[in-house]
Amino acid sequence: MIGRRLLVASSVASLLTLVSVAKAAPAPSCNPASMTPSAASIPANFPGFAYTAQAATANDVHLFTLAKVEVPLTLGPVVGGLLKVKPAALTPGTTYELDFSSFCNYGNYPPQGPIVFMATAEAPLPTRLGEVSGTPTVVLEDFGTTKYTITAAYTLDPEMKPWLSVYQLDVALDGNRVSTKASVDATGTSAHVIGTGWCDAVTAASNAHTIQLRATLPFAPTLDTATVTVSFSCPAPNITTPPKEPLQPPPTSASSSSGNAGGGHAGGCAATPSRTGNGATDLTLFAMALGLASFVRRRTAATRRT
Numbered sequence: 001m002i003g004r005r006l007l008v009a010s011s012v013a014s015l016l017t018l019v020s021v022a023k024a025a026p027a028p029s030c031n032p033a034s035m036t037p038s039a040a041s042i043p044a045n046f047p048g049f050a051y052t053a054q055a056a057t058a059n060d061v062h063l064f065t066l067a068k069v070e071v072p073l074t075l076g077p078v079v080g081g082l083l084k085v086k087p088a089a090l091t092p093g094t095t096y097e098l099d100f101s102s103f104c105n106y107g108n109y110p111p112q113g114p115i116v117f118m119a120t121a122e123a124p125l126p127t128r129l130g131e132v133s134g135t136p137t138v139v140l141e142d143f144g145t146t147k148y149t150i151t152a153a154y155t156l157d158p159e160m161k162p163w164l165s166v167y168q169l170d171v172a173l174d175g176n177r178v179s180t181k182a183s184v185d186a187t188g189t190s191a192h193v194i195g196t197g198w199c200d201a202v203t204a205a206s207n208a209h210t211i212q213l214r215a216t217l218p219f220a221p222t223l224d225t226a227t228v229t230v231s232f233s234c235p236a237p238n239i240t241t242p243p244k245e246p247l248q249p250p251p252t253s254a255s256s257s258s259g260n261a262g263g264g265h266a267g268g269c270a271a272t273p274s275r276t277g278n279g280a281t282d283l284t285l286f287a288m289a290l291g292l293a294s295f296v297r298r299r300t301a302a303t304r305r306t
Contacts, residue, residue, distance in 0.1 A: 029106070029108055030103075030104035030106065031104060031108070031109065032102035032103065032104040032105075032109060032110070032111040032112060033051065033052045033053035033056070033100070033101065033102050033103050033104070033112075034051075034052050034102075034112045035049050035050065035051050035052075035061075035085070035098065035100050035112060035115060036049065036050045036218060037049070037050075037165070037166040037217070037218075038112070038115045038117075039117060039165040039166050040116075040117055040118065040165065041117060041118050041119075041120050041165050042090075042117045042118075042119060042120065042165065042166055043119070043120050043121070043122060043123050043162055043163060043166070044089075044090040044091070044092050044119040044120065044121065044122045045090075045122040045123070046163075046166060046217075047084075047086070047125075047217065047218065047219035047220050048084045048085055048086035048087075048218070048219050049084075049085040049086075049098065049115075049218075050082035050083070050084065050085070050218035050219065051075075051082065051083040051084075051085050051100065052081075052082060052083075053083060053100075053101070053103055054078050054081065054082075054083050055083075056075065056083055056100070056101065057075070058073065058075060060100060060101040060103075061073060061075070061085055061098070061099070061100040061101070062098075062099045062100075063087055063096055063097070063098050063099075064096065064097050064099070065094060065095070065096055065097075066095050066096075066097065071087050071088060071089070071090075071096065072087075072088040073085055073086065073087055073088065074086045074088065079218075079219060080218070082218055082219075084218075084219055085098075085100075090119035091119060092119050092120055092121045092122070093118070093119065094118070094119050095116065095117070095118045095119075096116070096117055096118075096119065097114050097115070097116050098114060098115040098116075098117070099114045100114075120162065121162070123162035123163065124159070125163070125220055125221075126157065126159035126160050126163055126167075126215075126223060127159060127221075127223070128157040128159055128160075128223070129154075129156065129157060129160060129213060129214075129215050129223040129224060129225050130154050130155050130156040130157045130160065130191070130213070130225055131154065131155055131225055131226065132152060132153070132154055132155075132212075132213070132225060132226070132228050133153040133154060133155050133190070134152075134153060135228060135230065136150055136151060136152035136211045136228060136230060137150070137151045137152075138150050138151075138209075138230055138232045139151075140199075140232065140233075140234070144237070144238075145198050145199065145237040146198065146199040146234060146235055146237075147196065147197070147198055147199075148173075148196065148197055148198070148199060148203075148232075148234055149194065149195070149196050150171050150173065150178070150193075150194070150195040150196070150211060151192075151193070151194050152171065152192075152193050152195075152211065152213070153190065153191070153192050153193075154190065154191045154192075154193070154213050154225060155189065155190055156184070156188065156189055156190060156191055158189075160188070160215070160223075161188040161189075163217070164184055164188050166217055167215040167216065167217045167223075168215065168216050168217070169182040169184075169191060169193060169213060169214070169215055170182070170193075170195070170213075170214050170215075170216070171193050171194075171195025171211065171212075171213065171214075172210075172211070172212050172213070172214045172224070173195065173197065173203070173209060173210070173211060174202070174203065174209055174210055175210065177214060178195040178196065178197040179195065179196050179197060180193055180194065180195045180196075181193070181194045182194075191213070193213060199234035199235055199236060199237070200236055200237070201236045203234035203236075204233075204234060204235050204236040207231050207232060207233050207234075208229055208230075208231055209229070209230055209231070209232065209234070210227040210228065210229055210230075211227065211228050211229075211230055212224050212225045212226065212227045212228065213225045
C-alpha cells in the first residue's frame with residue numbers, strides 16, 4: 001500500500017514538473033557578433049578588424065599563425081559602434097586565423113566562423129576611388145511601391161588595387177547607400193555595380209537624383225566618386241487611409257448562410273477565443289495532476305476507515 005502511494009505521489013510530482021516546463025518561456029533570440037573584413041587576403045598595414053562586440057575583451061578574440069603561434073592584439077577604441085581589433089604586426093606572405101566569440105549560438109543567423117587570411121604587402125591607403133564609365137541606367141518597376149534598379153560601370157584608380165579585397169563597394173543614391181551587388185574584373189581596374197531600392201517620400205521630392213560609387217573600410221576614410229545627375233521620377237508609395245465607418249453589429253444566426261463555419265458562432269465571430277497550443281496543454285496536465293492528488297486522498301481516507 002505504501003509503495004502504491006509513493007508511485008501515485010511520484011506521478012503527481014512528474015505531472016507538476018511537466019506543467020512547469022510547458023510554461024517555461026523560450027530563450028530570447030540574439031544576433032551573433034561579427035568581424036570584418038573577412039577577406040582571404042588583407043594588406044599587412046590595414047587599419048584593423050571591426051568587431052561588433054563592443055565590450056569584448058582579450059579573452060574573446062585571438063589571432064594565430066597556422067603554426068599556432070599567437071599574435072598580440074590591441075582592442076579599442078570603439079568607433080561608430082565597432083570595436084577596433086588591431087594586430088601588433090603582420091608578416092606579408094603569412095597565413096593567419098582570427099578566432100573570436102559570437103556570444104550567441106541560437107539566433108536567427110549562424111555564427112560567423114574564424115577568418116583565415118593571408119597578409120599581403122603593405123600599401124598606402126587609397127585616397128581616390130575612380131570615375132564613372134558612361135551614364136548609369138535606372139529601371140523602375142511598379143509593384144504598388146516602385147522599385148528602382150541602378151546599373152553602372154566604373155574605372156578604378158590604381159591606388160585601389162591592393163585594397164579591393166577589403167573595401168566594400170556600394171551605390172549611393174542622393175548620398176545614401178543602397179543594396180548593391182558589385183563585381184571587379186580580374187585586373188582590378190574596373191567595377192560593375194547594380195544597386196536596388198524602393199522609392200519613398202525622399203526620392204519623390206525631386207526628379208533629379210545623384211548617383212556615385214562609395215568605398216568603405218572600417219577605421220579608414222570613406223571614398224566617393226564624383227556624382228552623376230540622372231533624371232527620373234521615383235514616386236512615394238500611394239498609401240491611403242480607409243474612410244471611417246460606424247461599427248455595424250454582427251449578423252444574427254438567421255442572416256448567416258455559413259452556420260458555424262466562422263469559429264463556432266453565426267456570423268463568423270467567436271464569442272471567446274479557443275485555447276490552443278501550450279495553454280491547452282498546461283490545463284490538461286494540471287487537471288490530471290489534480291485528479292491524481294484527489295485519488296491519493298480518497299485512498300488514504302479509505303485505508304484509515306478500515
